[in-house]
Amino acid sequence: MLPSYLTMAAILFCIGLYGALVKRNAVVVLLSLELMLNAVNLNLIAFSKYGVAPSLTGQIFSLFTITVAAAEAAIGVAILIALFRLRGTVNVDEFNKMRR
Amino acid sequence: MDKYTQAAWIIPLFPLVAFLVLTALGRSYRRAGVFIGSLGSLAAFAMSLLILTDRLSGSEVDYNHSFDWIAIGDYTLRIGFEVTNLTALMLVVVTLVSFIVNVYSAGYMKDDERITVFYGYVALFTFSMLGLVLSDNLLSFYIFWELVGVCSFLLIGFWFTLPKARAAAKKAFIVTRIGDAGLLLAILLLFWYMPDHALDFTTIQSVFDGQSGAITNGITTLIALLIFLGAMGKSGQFPLHVWLPDAMEGPTPISALIHAATMVAAGVFLVARTYDIFQDSAAAMETIAYIGGFTAIFAATIALAQNDIKRILAYSTVSQLGYMMMALGLGSLTGGIFHLFTHAFFKALLFLGAGSIIHAVHTQNINEMGGLGSKMKVTAWTFAIGALALAGIPPLSGFWSKDLILSIAWETNPLLFVVGLATAFCTALYMSRLFFLVFTGKPSAATSGAKESSALMTVPLVVLAALALAAGFIETPWNGWFGGWLNDGAEEAHDSAVAIVASIAVGLLGIYIGWLVYGKRSVSSSALRENTPWLVRVLERSYYMDEFYAAVIVKPLKLIGSALTAFDIYVIGGIVRLTGAAVSTAGKTAARLQNGQVQTYGLAAVIGFVILVVAIVGRRFLP
Numbered sequence: 001m002l003p004s005y006l007t008m009a010a011i012l013f014c015i016g017l018y019g020a021l022v023k024r025n026a027v028v029v030l031l032s033l034e035l036m037l038n039a040v041n042l043n044l045i046a047f048s049k050y051g052v053a054p055s056l057t058g059q060i061f062s063l064f065t066i067t068v069a070a071a072e073a074a075i076g077v078a079i080l081i082a083l084f085r086l087r088g089t090v091n092v093d094e095f096n097k098m099r100r
Numbered sequence: 101m102d103k104y105t106q107a108a109w110i111i112p113l114f115p116l117v118a119f120l121v122l123t124a125l126g127r128s129y130r131r132a133g134v135f136i137g138s139l140g141s142l143a144a145f146a147m148s149l150l151i152l153t154d155r156l157s158g159s160e161v162d163y164n165h166s167f168d169w170i171a172i173g174d175y176t177l178r179i180g181f182e183v184t185n186l187t188a189l190m191l192v193v194v195t196l197v198s199f200i201v202n203v204y205s206a207g208y209m210k211d212d213e214r215i216t217v218f219y220g221y222v223a224l225f226t227f228s229m230l231g232l233v234l235s236d237n238l239l240s241f242y243i244f245w246e247l248v249g250v251c252s253f254l255l256i257g258f259w260f261t262l263p264k265a266r267a268a269a270k271k272a273f274i275v276t277r278i279g280d281a282g283l284l285l286a287i288l289l290l291f292w293y294m295p296d297h298a299l300d301f302t303t304i305q306s307v308f309d310g311q312s313g314a315i316t317n318g319i320t321t322l323i324a325l326l327i328f329l330g331a332m333g334k335s336g337q338f339p340l341h342v343w344l345p346d347a348m349e350g351p352t353p354i355s356a357l358i359h360a361a362t363m364v365a366a367g368v369f370l371v372a373r374t375y376d377i378f379q380d381s382a383a384a385m386e387t388i389a390y391i392g393g394f395t396a397i398f399a400a401t402i403a404l405a406q407n408d409i410k411r412i413l414a415y416s417t418v419s420q421l422g423y424m425m426m427a428l429g430l431g432s433l434t435g436g437i438f439h440l441f442t443h444a445f446f447k448a449l450l451f452l453g454a455g456s457i458i459h460a461v462h463t464q465n466i467n468e469m470g471g472l473g474s475k476m477k478v479t480a481w482t483f484a485i486g487a488l489a490l491a492g493i494p495p496l497s498g499f500w501s502k503d504l505i506l507s508i509a510w511e512t513n514p515l516l517f518v519v520g521l522a523t524a525f526c527t528a529l530y531m532s533r534l535f536f537l538v539f540t541g542k543p544s545a546a547t548s549g550a551k552e553s554s555a556l557m558t559v560p561l562v563v564l565a566a567l568a569l570a571a572g573f574i575e576t577p578w579n580g581w582f583g584g585w586l587n588d589g590a591e592e593a594h595d596s597a598v599a600i601v602a603s604i605a606v607g608l609l610g611i612y613i614g615w616l617v618y619g620k621r622s623v624s625s626s627a628l629r630e631n632t633p634w635l636v637r638v639l640e641r642s643y644y645m646d647e648f649y650a651a652v653i654v655k656p657l658k659l660i661g662s663a664l665t666a667f668d669i670y671v672i673g674g675i676v677r678l679t680g681a682a683v684s685t686a687g688k689t690a691a692r693l694q695n696g697q698v699q700t701y702g703l704a705a706v707i708g709f710v711i712l713v714v715a716i717v718g719r720r721f722l723p
Contacts, residue, residue, distance in 0.1 A: 021702050021706065092697075093697065095698070096695065097696065
C-alpha cells in the first residue's frame with residue numbers, strides 16, 4: 001500500500017511545485033504551496049501507518065503542519081492583499097522590487 | 101651648590117608652554133603672541149642664569165638626572181638631563197638670544213598677519229634647542245636635533261606664499277637630512293659597539309678615554325666621522341653648506357636666532373659634546389680641522405662678491421662655523437666653544453641690524469643702499485660694533501676668540517694658520533665693503549626716506565652690541581679662565597704674539613682696503629670685475645655649487661623619480677586598475693541573475709536540487 005500513497009504524494013507535490021514556479025497569479029501560487037504542504041502531510045501519515053516502525057507521531061506531526069500551514073496561508077494572503085492595495089495587481093512577475 | 105641645577109628640566113618647559121598656549125589661542129590674539137612668547141623665553145633665560153651662577157660658584161661635578169624610559173628584555177633605555185659647564189653656557193646663550201629676538205620681532209613682525217604663529221614657532225624652536233642642549237644621551241639628543249630641523253624648516257618657509265621661501269625650506273630640510281642620516285648611523289653604531297648599549301654622554305666619555313680599547317680604532321674613526329657628517333649638515337660645513345645662504349628667505353629675526361646664533365651652532369655643540377670620541381681618532385680630528393678650515397676660506401671668498409646683505413652674513417656665518425670646526429679639529433675645545441659664544445652675540449647683532457636696515461629701506465641689495473649712517477644712528481653704531489667684532493679688531497669679543505683659534509693653529513698646523521689668516525683678511529674686507537656701501541656715501545632712491553627703527557628693535561641691538569663688546573674678556577691671552585672652567589681645570593694657555601700681531605694686521609689691512617675701495621672710493625670697485633670677470637662671476641655664483649649639485653645629484657634623482665613615477669602609474673597602477681575592472685565586470689555579469697523574480701530563484705533551487713539528487717543517486721550506478 002505504501003508505494004501508491006507515496007506516488008500519490010509525489011504527484012501532488014510535483015503539481016504544487018509546478019504551480020508555484022509557473023503560475024503568474026499570486027493566489028494560485030499560494031494554493032500551489034498548500035498542495036506541496038499537503039503532499040508532505042500525506043507522506044507523514046503514510047509512513048506512520050505503513051512505515052518500518054509505525055507510530056502515532058507522524059499523524060500528530062501532520063496536525064502541526066496543518067496548523068502552521070493555516071498560519072502561513074493567513075500571513076501570505078494578508079501580504080498579498082497589502083501588495084494588491086499598493087500595486088493594484090496580483091501578478092507575481094511584477095513583484096520584483098527586491099532586485100536592487 | 102646645585103639648588104637651581106636640580107630644576108634644570110623646567111627650562112625647556114617655559115617655551116613649550118608658551119608654544120602650546122599660542123597654538124591654542126590661534127591667530128586672533130596678536131598682542132598675546134608677543135607677550136607670551138617673550139615671557140616664556142625670559143623665564144627660561146632667568147632660570148638659565150641661575151644655573152650658570154650654580155656652575156660658576158664652584159660646582160665641579162656634572163649634574164645628571166635620568167630615569168628608565170623603555171625596558172626591552174635586559175636592555176633599559178634611560179633618558180634625563182645633564183648640566184655641565186658647557187651646557188650651562190649654551191643654555192644662557194640660547195635663551196638670551198631667543199629672548200632678544202622675541203622682543204625684536206615684536207617690532208619687526210608687527211604688521212604680519214601670522215605673528216602669533218610666528219611666535220609659536222619660535223617658542224617651539226627654543227624648546228627644542230634647550231632640550232637638545234640638556235639631553236644626557238644621544239638618542240634624546242637626536243630627537244631634539246630633528247625637532248630643531250623641523251622648526252628651521254617651518255620658519256624658513258614662514259612666508260610660504262613666496263616660491264623662493266618654499267624652495268629654500270625644502271632645500272634646508274633635505275640637505276640637513278643627509279647629515280642627519282650620518283648622525284643616526286653613528287648612533288646605531290654606538291648602540292651596537294658600546295658596552296651595555298649605553299648611549300649617554302657620561303658613558304661615552306668613559307669608554308672613549310683613549311686607553312680602554314673597548315672599541316677598535318677603525319670603528320672609532322667611523323663613528324666620529326659619521327657624527328661629524330651630522331654636524332656638517334646642521335652647521336653648514338662644506339659640502340653641505342648650500343642650504344644656509346638660501347635659508348635667508350625666512351624672516352630676519354629667524355636668521356639671527358636659528359641660522360646664526362643657535363641651531364647652526366648645534367653641530368659644533370654636538371662635536372664638543374662627543375669630543376672624547378674625536379680625541380680618540382687622529383684621522384677624524386684632522387678631517388674636521390681641514391674641512392673646517394676649507395669651509396672658512398671657501399665661504400669667506402664667496403661673501404666678498406655677494407650683493408644681498410643677508411647672503412653676505414649667511415656666508416660669513418658658514419665661514420665662522422668653519423673656524424669653530426677648525427678649532428675643534430685642532431684639539432681646542434675652548435677655542436671652538438669660545439668662538440661659538442662670541443659669534444652668537446655679534447652675528448645675531450649683525451642679522452638684527454640687517455633686519456633693521458631692511459625694515460627701513462625695503463631692499464636687500466647693498467648696491468641700492470648708501471648714506472644710512474646719518475639716518476639710522478643706533479643701527480649704524482651697533483652694526484659697526486658687530487662688524488668690527490666679526491673682523492677681529494681688539495678689544496671686541498670676536499678678536500679674542502679668533503685670536504685664540506689662530507694661536508692654536510700657529511702652534512699646531514701652519515697651513516691652517518695661513519688659511520685662518522686669509523679668512524680673517526677676507527672677513528674684514530667683506531664686512532668693511534658691506535658697512536661702507538650701506539652706511540656711507542650718498543643716499544640712494546631707496547634710502548632717502550629711511551628712518552630709524554622703533555625702540556623695540558633698537559634696544560635689542562644695543563644690548564647685543566654691549567655683549568659683543570664685552571663677551572670676549574672671559575678668555576684673553578693672559579687670562580685663561582674660560583678654558584679652565586670649561587675643561588674642568590685643565591687650563592689651556594695660548595699667547596702667541598705672532599698670531600695676535602698677524603690677526604690684528606690682516607684685520608686692519610682688510611678694513612683699510614675696504615675703506616679705500618668702498619669708503620673713500622680712491623680705488624675703482626669695478627677694476628677687478630673688468631680685469632678678471634670670470635673670477636667675480638665664479639664668486640658671485642658661489643663656485644657654482646648649486647649648479648653642480650643640480651646637475652650631479654638633483655637631475656639624475658629627478659630622472660629616476662620620473663621613471664619610477666611612470667612605472668608606478670602604468671605598471672603598478674595598470675595592474676590595480678585591471679584587477680578592479682575584472683572584478684567589477686564579473687560582478688555586473690553575476691548581477692543579471694538577480695532579476696527579482698522569486699519564481700526564477702525557486703526554479704534555480706529546484707534545478708540545483710535535481711542535479712544534486714541525480715549526482716548522489718547516479719553514483720550508485722557507476723562501477
